Amino acid sequence: MNVSVKCVKYSGRRLQSTFVPRMVFPDFNIPTSDFKxxxxxxxxxxxxxxxxxxxxxxxxxxxxxxxxxxxxxxxxxxxxxxxxxxxxxxxxxxxxxxxxxxxxxxxxxxxxxxxxxxxxxxxxxxxxxxxxxxxxxxxxxxxxxxxxxxxxxxxxxxxxxxxxxxxxxxxxxxxxxxxxxxxxxxxxxxxxxxxxxxxxxxxxxxxxxxxxxxxxxxxxxxxxxxxxxxxxAMSKQRMLSLSLCGCVKNNLVDPVIQADFLLYLLNLQGKYQFYTHYTTTPTNNIDILLSGLKKQVGMTNENAAAIYWTDSWRQGRVLKSGLRSGSKKSSKATPALFELEPILENFQxxxxxxxxxxxxxxxxVLSQPLLNKREKHLSKANTLF
Ligand SMILES: Nc1nc2c(ncn2[C@@H]2O[C@H](COP(=O)(O)OP(=O)(O)OP(=O)(O)O)[C@@H](O)[C@H]2O)c(=O)[nH]1
Ligand SMILES: [Mg+2]
Missing domain, CATH: 3.40.50.300 (P-loop containing nucleotide triphosphate hydrolases)
Incomplete structure (x- = not known):
């Protein structure tokens, strides 16, 4: 999907001013339901x-x-x-x-x-x-x-x-x-x-x-x-947003795809300061981010690094540590959104x-099930007159 976003802020650093975030997220094969x-x-x-x-x-x-x-x-x-x-x-x-x-x-x-x-x-x-x-x-x-x-x-x-x-x-x-x-x-x-x-x-x-x-x-x-x-009633992007919030089982969507989607959203919101301490400059490449993270945290496995990163967002830990380790400007940074729609220009x-x-x-599943005897009784018991 091609998107038109409200605004993408750039930091004042010259190096970053040439960075252009991805406008399209790849169409990965991910499940679209966790209904049980x-x-x-x-x-x-x-x-x-x-x-x-x-x-x-x-x-x-x-x-x-x-x-x-x-x-x-x-x-x-x-x-x-x-x-x-x-x-x-x-x-x-x-x-x-x-x-x-x-x-x-x-x-x-x-x-x-x-x-x-x-x-x-x-x-x-x-x-x-x-x-x-x-x-x-x-x-x-x-x-x-x-x-x-x-x-x-x-x-x-x-x-x-x-x-x-x-x-x-x-x-x-x-x-x-x-x-x-x-x-x-x-x-x-x-x-x-x-x-x-x-x-x-x-x-x-x-x-x-x-x-x-x-x-x-x-x-x-x-x-x-x-x-x-x-x-x-679900889409792949919704499923990715729900994964980042922890609203579906976290083994349902590949952790590297989750991390990539998070990177895509952070870039569209101009919130590079949350990861540039791993990469030095903004990037659209999740492999670069995960390599930097692995080096700093001392991990060897890419999946583990992706889980570590997305989980620290899900639990809100990154908001403290990310702000601490970012540049001076990052102290003004606000948390990021985990979905695309609110940042789209023409979202209705x-x-x-x-x-x-x-x-x-x-x-x-939404067709009306019958009330049992007790529930029928209760439905009438709470009326005033
Ligand atoms: N930061 C933050 N964490 C919250 C808040 N509300 C809940 N949590 C955390 O979110 C997690 C899920 O909370 P639950 O209350 O178990 O969620 P639930 O909706 O009952 O989940 P299910 O029963 O699985 O559907 C827990 O780790 C809570 O501590 C909040 O307002 N802020
Ligand atoms: Mg509960």
Whole structure:
């Protein structure tokens, strides 16, 4: 694909001013899906839960906001008319330049979003505040006479998104933050309620209902396994972006191809300072970068060097070490994006999303599964009148 990017910044050094980044990334043979059986089960479970839900909280990785948008949640919230809030995580590792694009895109789509570091107290506090506000708004709309103080079963939410975007981490942070309002008269400390890890696919089953606050009868949420898209709604470049974010199993795409794609993106964003301590000058050749890295780190294997480099980006380590070892100018460097679309000149968010949603609509996994007896009962139990 030939691309036209918004701008490519060059450093003031004369040597670099002649460097021209690659505009095209080779069409490698890589798989375009990581959809698994437990994810299908999670979609069906989410559909069963939808009638009793008040809010869908969809998490995305702010380093690749387009690739980690899961259209299955668009489908669910549109078809079943459930309110949705988009939460961008890992903002501690994201390029602040993306905020302008996010504002524009979400305005176009009439969607609400928030950006947080899901591991931090502040992030959880901010989100909890918004969840309470949304609950209040829901009550005002459905109970204008203020006859009740809350819903009979409390405010119920489902946390969903692509694998490894930080769902379980956020569930734990929210519970720790809302803990002050919970009744632990024995003085016990809150326990981690959801298992977390730096690999895709840590959560395998939808959780039971987790109470995160006792505000107006309680705020409750369900943690879900990460859900990927089927091959027909995925592209090779999306797959590469998801690999860099850790949203697919990291052995799925060849590590050298992942490293090459990262180099391609860094060059298009003019962020050479993150690797020129391995190569001296900017390059489009991944072999040169990996050779320099092998020498400095003392590695002999190219695959290992590629894994080392991409992993240090995935985990955010490079943002500290890269800035330290780069030139003086690099201290001003901001993190890089892991996908191409936000840096393209003519990218149209709404149009792209609508086209992709159409592709997904005929997918058999999304056809409505029947509710069991208990779920039918629960779907009616949380109404006010
Ligand atoms: N830097 C940073 N790391 C985060 C943030 N949120 C989560 N993480 C890390 O991301 C990794 C994945 O977190 P999980 O909470 O297990 O992700 P998940 O979405 O539940 O993953 P699955 O259950 O596999 O779908 C962990 O290593 C977390 O520490 C964040 O806001 N910033
Ligand atoms: Mg999880």
């Amino acid at each position: 059986g437990h994810q299908k089960k999670a979609i069906q479970r989410a559909q069963n839960l939808l009638p009793q839900l008040n809010l869908l909280v969809e998490l995305r990785d702010s380093r690749a906001p387009i690739a980690t948008r899961n259209l299955i949640f668009d489908y669910l919230s549109l078809e079943k008319k459930v309110d949705r809030l988009v939460v961008y995580t890992k903002t501690d590792q994201c390029d602040p330049a993306i905020i302008a694009s996010l504002n524009k895109w979400h305005k176009e789509m009439d969607e609400q979003y928030i950006m947080i570091d899901g591991r931090s107290k502040k992030g959880a506090k901010d989100l909890l505040h918004i969840l309470k506000w949304k609950y209040d708004k829901f009550l005002q709309k459905n109970d204008p006479g203020k006859k009740t103080v809350g819903l009979p079963l409390g405010y119920r939410m489902l946390i969903g998104g692509m694998p490894n975007v930080g769902k379980s981490t956020l569930v734990n942070s929210l519970r720790f933050t809302g803990y002050a309002g919970l009744d632990h008269s024995d003085g016990s400390k809150p326990k981690k309620v959801a298992k977390t890890g730096d690999q895709a696919g840590v959560t395998r089953n939808t959780s039971e209902c987790i109470r995160i606050s006792d505000y107006k009868g309680g705020l409750f949420l369900y943690d879900t396994p990460g859900i990927s898209l089927p091959a027909k 968010y709404k149009k792209t999303m609508q086209e992709e949603l159409e592709i997904l609509k005929g997918w058999d």
